[in-house]
Amino acid sequence: MPEDRKTPQLDDLEKGPWPSFVTEMKRAAEKNPAAGDLLGLLEKSYEDNTGHWKHGGIVGVRGYGGGVIGRYTDMPEEFPHLKEFHTMRLNQPSGWFYTTDSLREICDIWEKHGSGLTNFHGSTGDIILLGTKTAELQPTFDEYSDAGYDLGGSGSDLRSPSCCVGPARCEHACYDTLDMCYDITNEFQDELHRPMWPYKFKIKMSGCANDCVSAVARADCSVIGTWRDTIIIDQEQVKAYAESGLDIQREVCFKCPTQALEYNAETKELTVIPEDCSRCMHCINMMPKAIQTGKEKGATILLGGKSTIVKSAFLSWVIVPFMKMEPPYTEFKDLINRIWDWWDENGKTRERLGELIYRVGMGTFLREVGLPPVPQMVFRPRANPYVFWQEEEINK
């Protein structure tokens, strides 16, 4: 950006205790003119109260239809280094685990080819490399690929799957979220790199009902860890919690959504009514030393989650109450392939899976994908009797 261009509004955002993205942009600007232009462009946006990026054109790397988001400023004369300023998405390692060597490698390659600015991470989960020219895309990709990194998804494809920290650290993990995420991502590389569907598809994997990757809100297919048997209670530890001052009756039992817990304040014993427990994780969260998940572990599969555009935000809903989730995840892969085939066949342009099921009805979806209807799919049955009957069900 021009030497004399000041950024008083952005400068103000360097003050205050929270780490400042403006400081970061300035750090990058010291070494890279595109980052410098970006500061100027953002200041202009702050002056104009409007964005200055055009719709992206189609740019990419050989063999892929996604992974790169084209970006061009609408003010190329004033900010020439932003004439082309594309984003590359790098598929992150499961659980966002890194060694410092791997992070430095990512930084070194980016320094050579791009603005030096990144997002750790984007909302889907990828590492975002923010800003490079069209001519740099292929060389950048080539260097990352040689170093063992690949692009993530973008466009009407499988977006990069993501998962919670899982059994790497969390005692609640009901299946290996990290391994499943890695396995699924590798299995479906074609679907991820070459957009061929009505619209995007996201798979997210959480190890338990706490859902730390917000799978239920953000994924067309949410895999949420659960168990089929009963929670395990260690009464010695329950006593220890009681003695430490935890009000078990009020903080744990009263808050059980299905009133499945009973606490005897005299004997300091906590018991569960097994068939009443809905496995919501609250009591386990409150007393992690005393209560564990059950032993027969697996996952619930929910479908349909998405953001607001177009038909409103959807939360995923239960499709398979319990599926064992162990490598090589054959049952899951078989199901997801049937779902994709059906959605691809029936979905309109830019129609998400949840919107399609809503449009044609669960009955049609279940029959055509081959899934049994179960009451766990609904909070409650329909309140209207407008039922469709199939030919074969009618007396002729």
Place this chain on the structure above:
Amino acid sequence: MAKIDIGPPDYRKNLHPVIEENYGQWKYHEKVKPGVLKHVAQSGAELFSIRVGSPRLVSIDFIRDICALADEYCQGYLRFTSRNNIEFLTGDASQVEPLIEALKAKGLPVGGTGRALTNIVHTQGWVHCHTPATDASGIVKAVMDDLYEYFGRDDLPAKLKISLACCLNMCGAVHCSDVAIVGVHRTAPVVNHEIIQKGTEIPSLVASCPTGAIRPDPKNKSVAVKEEKCMYCGNCYTMSPGMQIMDPKNDGVAIMVGGKVSNARSAPSFSRLVIPFLPNNPPRWPEVTEAVRNIVETWLKHARSGERMGEWIERIGWERFFTLTNIPFSEKCIDDYIFSRETFRTTAAFKY
């Protein structure tokens, strides 16, 4: 030629030795203090996670700085969280305090664990997005500065998750957050016929409008918008740059509250609109920070222990939420889109 379809790096190569040795064998965890978790394995081994706030939009030199810290205190191992915090990982209890001191010296906040305000999930905004109604990083910085004290504490009634989306595409779980800040447009798009004629696929554009407000305009070889039907969602602009929806005089943000994704105690729930519009007022968006602070402090004052924002509101009733926060209730808070009927109150058992 470089290989394609190689997939992401194998996470197993990036696991701290304590994690590798105790993978899947964790017994319980403790909250040591704000920002510090201790996980204990069946073997008795301990893993400390020190959580640190980050602006998410960072330079490679920032990454190199935190790598230097991870090398010194964590044998080179670290991770990031699903809300863009950094977690330094060590099996050595004696490294925790020195690391925290080193982080403080670098101005990096330790916190965001347990019943705390954690990092604000957000999108690109004016920094890079082609459809923003507001900036993202600027508002996040302003709000986190304003609510900073709550990041380093873990004694709030429950977790506080604030998220921001710069437009209604809502890239992130904004629709299920305790407090959601959403960029909104308030005026119908201005149709630029020249751009439409250049390469817009008219049937797809017409079909993209959720309210059917767009119809073909054969005379202009373009489209026309029936403004009374338009609710300025901006989906048409995503389909074609000829539907110019950015309006600096009228764009701004809405505030929604009460969502959550976890299943604990209550089912996952959507954030709900309580303030339909606040203006864009860079660089600090004072109207937004004030509104968010008001909502957060009302929750802090009135919620019972363990109540997320939405759980508190459902218990006291939305009518009492508006009274306690002094936020005016407008007809704009009442749904008139396709799932509206489920939100109407079909009971006389309400509070005054």
